[in-house]
């Protein structure tokens with residue numbers, strides 16, 4: 001079930017370094033949101049606070065509030081492991097478990113959560129997840145072969161299948177196409193379009209055409225200089241950000257004048 005995400009006055013630190021300052025953003029369920037901005041402005045750092053992955057680094061922490069359907073995921077007593085099952089993440093480089101079969105890759109999240117299931121239930125999850133990531137037809141006859149035997153684009157769709165197998169509410173994608181060829185990139189972009197029927201999707205991308213193609217809304221982050229915190233500068237419908245931005249910094253960035 002897709003859920004909304006809202007950050008309220010969120011500051012994100014690495015030790016004493018304030019990497020991202022004062023983010024306020026409200027992301028609707030069943031939508032695709034792109035985070036864009038120059039290198040080092042904190043896109044990935046902010047993304048990783050949304051499933052409480054940021055804090056796994058020593059000294060890393062977030063301050064402020066981050067609501068998923070109105071519930072603060074940083075409230076005392078909230079288990080970060082539970083948050084991570086509700087908020088899936090897909091990384092820059094496809095990272096299937098290389099020696100595990102395609103089938104076991106899909107079931108890895110359930111196994112990790114200690115879920116017991118019958119073979120038919122497991123088969124159902126494998127097929128549904130692979131259909132959901134547009135990979136079923138390509139792999140249905142080799143489910144017991146290792147995930148590492150797939151092409152890069154197929155591996156990335158396998159990682160998406162793995163993340164949707166546990167039925168998350170939100171899917172985070174950190175430059176999911178940066179290691180892929182143009183055809184595989186289009187396949188992932190088509191898939192992102194379909195995923196928003198069921199999930200809230202947030203994607204970090206350096207590719208502005210990609211943001212324009214896949215995102216309903218776009219958030220532009222910027223940084224004033226080295227050592228300064230990144231900030232959310234403008235957040236609006238993607239067409240507004242690219243065609244009629246309200247902020248000069250956004251305009252300079254999307255028109256290629258810097259970054």
Ligand SMILES: Nc1ncnc2c1ncn2[C@@H]1O[C@H](COP(=O)(O)OP(=O)(O)OP(=O)(O)O)[C@@H](O)[C@H]1O
Nearest residue numbers: 014019037038039040041042043044045046057230
């Ligand atoms: N593990 C870390 N420890 C300390 N500082 C970090 C760490 N990771 C990132 N930073 C710093 O936090 C700031 C934001 O980095 P982040 O990677 O989030 O930016 P980004 O916008 O995603 O950049 P890029 O587009 O290059 O991936 C940068 O100043 C970066 O140097």
